[in-house]
Amino acid sequence: MEKPRLLQGFRDYLPHAMRRRRFVIEQASAIYERYGFEPLDTPALEYADLLTGKYGEDEKLIYQFEDRGGRKVALRYDLTVPLARVATTYPDLPNPFKRYQAGPVWRADSPQRGRFREFMQCDADTVGTESPLADAEMICMIADICDALGLAGQYEIRLSHRGVFSALLASLGISGEKATVTMRLIDKLAKLGQKETRAALQQTIDAKTVSQLFEILNMPGDESLLNHLTEQLASQKSGQEAVSNLAEIYALCQRCDPVIDLSIVRGLEYYTGIVYEVILKNDAAVGSIAAGGRYDSLMHDLAGTVMPAVGISLGVDRLIAALPASADDQGDIVVVAVFAGYEKEAFDLSEELRRAGINAALAFGSPKIGKQLQYADAIGARSVVLYGENEAAKGIILVRDMKTGTQTEITKEPSDELIAALQKLLH
Amino acid sequence: MEKPRLLQGFRDYLPHAMRRRRFVIEQASAIYERYGFEPLDTPALEYADLLTGKYGEDEKLIYQFEDRGGRKVALRYDLTVPLARVATTYPDLPNPFKRYQAGPVWRADSPQRGRFREFMQCDADTVGTESPLADAEMICMIADICDALGLAGQYEIRLSHRGVFSALLASLGISGEKATVTMRLIDKLAKLGQKETRAALQQTIDAKTVSQLFEILNMPGDESLLNHLTEQLASQKSGQEAVSNLAEIYALCQRCDPVIDLSIVRGLEYYTGIVYEVILKNDAAVGSIAAGGRYDSLMHDLAGTVMPAVGISLGVDRLIAALPASADDQGDIVVVAVFAGYEKEAFDLSEELRRAGINAALAFGSPKIGKQLQYADAIGARSVVLYGENEAAKGIILVRDMKTGTQTEITKEPSDELIAALQKLLH
Numbered sequence: 001m002e003k004p005r006l007l008q009g010f011r012d013y014l015p016h017a018m019r020r021r022r023f024v025i026e027q028a029s030a031i032y033e034r035y036g037f038e039p040l041d042t043p044a045l046e047y048a049d050l051l052t053g054k055y056g057e058d059e060k061l062i063y064q065f066e067d068r069g070g071r072k073v074a075l076r077y078d079l080t081v082p083l084a085r086v087a088t089t090y091p092d093l094p095n096p097f098k099r100y101q102a103g104p105v106w107r108a109d110s111p112q113r114g115r116f117r118e119f120m121q122c123d124a125d126t127v128g129t130e131s132p133l134a135d136a137e138m139i140c141m142i143a144d145i146c147d148a149l150g151l152a153g154q155y156e157i158r159l160s161h162r163g164v165f166s167a168l169l170a171s172l173g174i175s176g177e178k179a180t181v182t183m184r185l186i187d188k189l190a191k192l193g194q195k196e197t198r199a200a201l202q203q204t205i206d207a208k209t210v211s212q213l214f215e216i217l218n219m220p221g222d223e224s225l226l227n228h229l230t231e232q233l234a235s236q237k238s239g240q241e242a243v244s245n246l247a248e249i250y251a252l253c254q255r256c257d258p259v260i261d262l263s264i265v266r267g268l269e270y271y272t273g274i275v276y277e278v279i280l281k282n283d284a285a286v287g288s289i290a291a292g293g294r295y296d297s298l299m300h301d302l303a304g305t306v307m308p309a310v311g312i313s314l315g316v317d318r319l320i321a322a323l324p325a326s327a328d329d330q331g332d333i334v335v336v337a338v339f340a341g342y343e344k345e346a347f348d349l350s351e352e353l354r355r356a357g358i359n360a361a362l363a364f365g366s367p368k369i370g371k372q373l374q375y376a377d378a379i380g381a382r383s384v385v386l387y388g389e390n391e392a393a394k395g396i397i398l399v400r401d402m403k404t405g406t407q408t409e410i411t412k413e414p415s416d417e418l419i420a421a422l423q424k425l426l427h
Numbered sequence: 428m429e430k431p432r433l434l435q436g437f438r439d440y441l442p443h444a445m446r447r448r449r450f451v452i453e454q455a456s457a458i459y460e461r462y463g464f465e466p467l468d469t470p471a472l473e474y475a476d477l478l479t480g481k482y483g484e485d486e487k488l489i490y491q492f493e494d495r496g497g498r499k500v501a502l503r504y505d506l507t508v509p510l511a512r513v514a515t516t517y518p519d520l521p522n523p524f525k526r527y528q529a530g531p532v533w534r535a536d537s538p539q540r541g542r543f544r545e546f547m548q549c550d551a552d553t554v555g556t557e558s559p560l561a562d563a564e565m566i567c568m569i570a571d572i573c574d575a576l577g578l579a580g581q582y583e584i585r586l587s588h589r590g591v592f593s594a595l596l597a598s599l600g601i602s603g604e605k606a607t608v609t610m611r612l613i614d615k616l617a618k619l620g621q622k623e624t625r626a627a628l629q630q631t632i633d634a635k636t637v638s639q640l641f642e643i644l645n646m647p648g649d650e651s652l653l654n655h656l657t658e659q660l661a662s663q664k665s666g667q668e669a670v671s672n673l674a675e676i677y678a679l680c681q682r683c684d685p686v687i688d689l690s691i692v693r694g695l696e697y698y699t700g701i702v703y704e705v706i707l708k709n710d711a712a713v714g715s716i717a718a719g720g721r722y723d724s725l726m727h728d729l730a731g732t733v734m735p736a737v738g739i740s741l742g743v744d745r746l747i748a749a750l751p752a753s754a755d756d757q758g759d760i761v762v763v764a765v766f767a768g769y770e771k772e773a774f775d776l777s778e779e780l781r782r783a784g785i786n787a788a789l790a791f792g793s794p795k796i797g798k799q800l801q802y803a804d805a806i807g808a809r810s811v812v813l814y815g816e817n818e819a820a821k822g823i824i825l826v827r828d829m830k831t832g833t834q835t836e837i838t839k840e841p842s843d844e845l846i847a848a849l850q851k852l853l854h
Contacts, residue, residue, distance in 0.1 A: 034781050093805075
């Protein structure tokens with residue numbers, strides 16, 4: 001018989017990884033709820049035509065097939081398109097609709113460099129308002145999530161604005177196709193470096209203009225840049241509005257120490273206003289651990305109705321990798337050893353512990369106590385409770401500390417004293 | 428433009444349903460952890476050949492397709508087959524391996540009577556031991572889960588045993604093909620009723636034997652039945668072992684008030700020992716809200732290595748339906764109204780509340796306060812905080828109780844007094 005194999009490009013989350021993943025999603029969900037976002041789930045499968053025509057050349061990455069009923073179906077590629085479907089399907093949703101959703105998405109990408117064909121997203125989006133308060137709270141949420149994950153001080157939030165950047169390019173005489181080429185190249189700035197990006201830009205734009213552009217891109221990303229942009233775009237109405245929108249959002253989320261970085265392009269096809277990403281300061285190579293922005297046209301294109309929207313998506317796997325080693329929601333667990341002839345006593349003892357709120361696993365795998373201690377090690381138990389012939393004769397239980405090997409005797413009766421003594425020992 | 432549609436046979440979980448689903452899964456996960464079970468997740472997609480040949484005629488319900496790389500893949504049909512793959516793939520798993528897993532499975536069933544093509548399972552399984560303690564703790568876990576879900580007193584746990592039932596049939600002279608036919612018919616007893624089942628049985632077995640069988644099936648499912656079976660199967664070694672196994676498990680989980688009901692057949696193809704199901708006493712028509720049993724051969728068939736296993740699967744959607752209306756993990760939420768000209772104040776106020784641990788949603792959807800109150804209603808908020816020109820002049824915030832319409836003034840400064848007064852008002 002051939003050994004069953006995991007599908008290429010996919011992965012299992014074994015208990016340790018699973019606990020870290022759950023920690024990230026639970027912390028993020030709690031913060032999203034703190035801001036009044038509500039949970040949503042949508043199916044893994046959608047009609048294929050909902051997804052096609054939305055992702056440009058990445059469309060080839062969609063898992064599509066025909067089901068037995070002849071329906072063309074596809075595994076969801078992200079959580080945004082299903083959100084658009086939901087937002088147009090149910091007339092009684094709150095307005096604005098603030099929802100979060102955590103779940104896997106599927107992309108038939110080449111499985112390399114830690115890239116998987118199934119990965120978790122954990123998004124929050126606000127649909128139905130253009131208010132800059134909605135944009136600003138996205139940024140506050142992501143800061144709160146990073147803090148909750150133990151990353152305070154280690155991350156940086158970078159803001160850009162599609163409208164500001166377009167207006168800036170226009171003010172430098174870069175428009176139409178040239179503007180698109182410029183944005184594409186600036187999008188790769190972090191990867192290519194300034195020298196190479198400037199050289200590439202000069203194939204489309206004159207050297208002087210490129211220098212002017214980089215002068216602005218290299219300015220410190222604070223108030224002074226906003227002031228400079230206000231002057232530079234004084235003659236453009238849409239540019240002025242965009243800068244004022246960026247300035248308002250920037251001011252609202254000052255406590256998150258955002259940095260304005262106009263070189264952030266991302267999602268050229270769909271972002272229309274603010275764009276943001278969060279990176280790890282000492283490990284920018286990891287890429288962004290969260291990103292998002294305002295996309296006022298995407299929902300319209302998808303759903304045919306005007307639906308301004310702003311959202312954020314967490315890089316769940318990158319966040320898991322960035323977590324402190326201690327970030328694991330595993331509670332303490334006690335293993336109850338099972339001595340031959342004392343099975344029922346072990347079973348009842350474990351029930352007694354659980355009733356007192358202690359996580360307790362019975363070690364019934366092997367009659368050998370040595371194997372049972374191995375089991376306790378394997379599941380990361382801190383203590384093992386032993387109760388066999390010797391202990392029964394003495395009316396005690398023996399508690400073995402798995403780290404030190406120390407064994408402590410606790411009188412078995414009455415139950416409340418046993419529990420109190422055990423809890424004292426565990427804490 | 429055509430309106431995007433939900434795929435036929437699938438469903439969205441909108442916030443209310445999603446909260447109930449999450450409540451069920453979180454409660455179940457906490458209980459599973461209490462017993463030392465560890466979390467696991469596996470991909471939605473597997474190689475198709477892992478799944479085929481496992482489900483008999485239900486195999487046609489598997490979603491299978493060829494991916495772009497020419498691999499034959501399938502959406503998982505249950506969580507048991509992926510568990511078997513995991514159990515044989517990683518040599519360093521604890522032994523026994525006690526894991527739980529919650530996630531969707533996919534079956535291309537005809538979408539009728541509330542049956543969906545994607546539904547949640549929440550399973551716990553112990554792989555690698557034949558110990559009856561492992562069986563008994565499954566039963567205790569499911570009782571604890573039902574209790575945690577607020578169903579105490581409303582459910583009944585029914586136990587059967589494949590070995591006992593086979594031996595019983597053999598003792599009545601029913602064996603081979605006749606035994607299989609009998610089991611299939613008894614499996615439908617709850618649906619067909621006794622009269623019809625007996626009539627159908629008499630086409631294969633003589634009337635006297637059918638009567639003898641029903642005499643035993645109709646006995647009260649307690650100690651007395653176990654005593655009767657011990658006598659009836661005295662001459663069969665395997666029958667004796669099976670009864671003693673059933674009696675041991677029955678005794679261990681006495682606190683769960685199990686009822687022995689030999690008419691429970693379920694999963695004829697894979698259960699080998701104890702079999703159990705949990706039903707709602709006053710709504711048996713709902714079907715079982717949880718079920719499981721011991722399956723010592725399935726893992727061997729799947730993985731080629733001996734792996735005794737016992738498990739339980741929750742009927743997540745049936746449990747959601749059975750939940751008390753109040754069972755919803757939505758915390759209280761406060762909506763902060765946004766008055767024109769007081770946007771920043773509303774933003775800062777909502778941040779102040781969140782820092783104090785209060786869930787607070789900004790109502791930035793519409794400048795009209797009436798619409799904002801509608802929003803508060805739509806998300807189930809209990810109170811709305813209002814702060815506009817009048818309130819600013821008086822140095823207060825106004826807290827509106829959404830149920831009674833009562834409005835209470837709270838002095839805005841200092842912050843700690845505002846928070847204390849608000850928390851008092853909320854609780």
